[in-house]
Amino acid sequence: MADGNDGGSVLGVDPPGDGAVVGSSDPAVDVGEAADEVTVLESGTELERTIGLRGGLAIGIGTMVGAGIFVFPGLAAGQAGPAAALSFALGAVIALLVALPTSELATAMPKSGGAYYFISRGMGSAFGAVVGIGLWLGLVFASAFYLVGFAQYAIAVLAELGAASMVADLPLVATLGVGFGLALTALSMFGTENATKLQNGIVSLLLGILLVFLVYGSLDTLGLFGRQTVPEEFMPFGTLSIFTTAALVFTSYLGFAQVATVAGEITKPGRNLPLAMVGSVVVVGVLYVVTILVSTGAFGSARLASFGETAIVEVARSYLGFPGAVAILVAGLFATVSSANASILSSSRALYALSRDALVPPQLARINLRYGTPHVALALVGGPTVVLVAVGRTEVLAEVASFLHLVTYGLICVALVALRRSNPAWYDPSFRVPGYPVVPVLGAVASFSLVAFMQPLSQAVGVVVALAALAWYFVYARDVRLKGVSSDA
Numbered sequence: 001m002a003d004g005n006d007g008g009s010v011l012g013v014d015p016p017g018d019g020a021v022v023g024s025s026d027p028a029v030d031v032g033e034a035a036d037e038v039t040v041l042e043s044g045t046e047l048e049r050t051i052g053l054r055g056g057l058a059i060g061i062g063t064m065v066g067a068g069i070f071v072f073p074g075l076a077a078g079q080a081g082p083a084a085a086l087s088f089a090l091g092a093v094i095a096l097l098v099a100l101p102t103s104e105l106a107t108a109m110p111k112s113g114g115a116y117y118f119i120s121r122g123m124g125s126a127f128g129a130v131v132g133i134g135l136w137l138g139l140v141f142a143s144a145f146y147l148v149g150f151a152q153y154a155i156a157v158l159a160e161l162g163a164a165s166m167v168a169d170l171p172l173v174a175t176l177g178v179g180f181g182l183a184l185t186a187l188s189m190f191g192t193e194n195a196t197k198l199q200n201g202i203v204s205l206l207l208g209i210l211l212v213f214l215v216y217g218s219l220d221t222l223g224l225f226g227r228q229t230v231p232e233e234f235m236p237f238g239t240l241s242i243f244t245t246a247a248l249v250f251t252s253y254l255g256f257a258q259v260a261t262v263a264g265e266i267t268k269p270g271r272n273l274p275l276a277m278v279g280s281v282v283v284v285g286v287l288y289v290v291t292i293l294v295s296t297g298a299f300g301s302a303r304l305a306s307f308g309e310t311a312i313v314e315v316a317r318s319y320l321g322f323p324g325a326v327a328i329l330v331a332g333l334f335a336t337v338s339s340a341n342a343s344i345l346s347s348s349r350a351l352y353a354l355s356r357d358a359l360v361p362p363q364l365a366r367i368n369l370r371y372g373t374p375h376v377a378l379a380l381v382g383g384p385t386v387v388l389v390a391v392g393r394t395e396v397l398a399e400v401a402s403f404l405h406l407v408t409y410g411l412i413c414v415a416l417v418a419l420r421r422s423n424p425a426w427y428d429p430s431f432r433v434p435g436y437p438v439v440p441v442l443g444a445v446a447s448f449s450l451v452a453f454m455q456p457l458s459q460a461v462g463v464v465v466a467l468a469a470l471a472w473y474f475v476y477a478r479d480v481r482l483k484g485v486s487s488d489a
Helices: 006-012 053-070 071-106 115-123 125-160 172-189 192-223 241-251 267-299 301-306 306-354 375-391 396-424 438-451 456-476
Strands: 038-040 044-047
Touching: 038 301, 053 192, 053 306, 071 115, 071 241, 071 267, 071 301, 071 306, 071 396, 071 438, 115 125, 115 306, 115 396, 125 172, 125 301, 125 306, 125 375, 125 396, 125 456, 172 306, 172 375, 192 267, 192 306, 241 267, 241 396, 241 438, 267 306, 301 306, 306 375, 396 438, 396 456
Parallel strands: none
Antiparallel strands: 038 044
């Protein structure tokens, strides 16, 4: 086979030499036939399609629901007051502006790798290398952050139950975070179906707890139980605070694109991919808006901000007492595990796609013939993740992940416009963005603009990561040419 992209990468053949062309002009050829139930690689191995609509929604919702519900209410209220609800709504609108172009690209190219795959085929291998490596590392850092959060919530549960003193001498953050990181990685190695079953169960239980809390809190806020809400001006910090707070909380919406990262394993991708991405943004956006309104109604913005990152626990305690606080702490455990599980799964698929295209060593794309999973790529996600958990101090790295995701989201929208203009013969999506070209242009502008509101340190580290990825491309894979890119794209 003259193609050094697909079967060669899976089988461990060296990357192509000078002037090599990786892939075919049709991305369907790059990974073989993409049927509704299985993606067949030309090497004969299969990446089984086992993730249905419910699983896709679980990945999107499970990745996004953590920070917005369990971390940001107090911080956002301190910056924008009750108008922080509008900040979350604005974030959802921007996410939808990106989710719609991503859905079109995913139905045209339903392959594992998601944003990396789309951008490399729409804009070229250099952009693909920067985005792919950035997604891999960004999701590794995010996974470590979620696992540290899981450990902290676990400790908080023990403290609430009065059992913290029993394990006071143990390094619980590192022990619990590393242990669950290894367990989630192993679970993904033994089959995507196992990981998605866990994801479905966690998200269903998590949403059940949140719905009880939010429905009761909403009825209480409306005065149906006789308690008065705290009177407060809706926009105490002015209109500008809505936009600056939107930049802060947009990290809550980073999960929807992870559905596209496992597109090669989604059943009936033409239907399920758009529904999973758009649906997850809508569901999570509504949860965020209601959470802010319920939280500020309980305490008022100033007091809510004083509770910091655990504000939502105190809100639950005010409405439902001790059982409510414990239930929200348990929900926080589920949310962080869910986010870590989805991030590990998605990060490994981004690395798998890079290797399949020979932008990183081809051995990384090896498929476990028994379980049909990219076990080497999973090891290169799980290993660094647990190291970061053990070292700690992952907060800045999580912010860098947000920077890299925003740049990626902007480039997704640019890639869609490039592919529409070049109009290659193979580009035949079953879903097309309504309102083209306004929607992708607005999505790109909004994504790149939010980067300007991030902390200078996060911006600097993100730029360094992007430049390092570009340097890797020129040193290792500058001769790789990913077909599917027209000369004018």
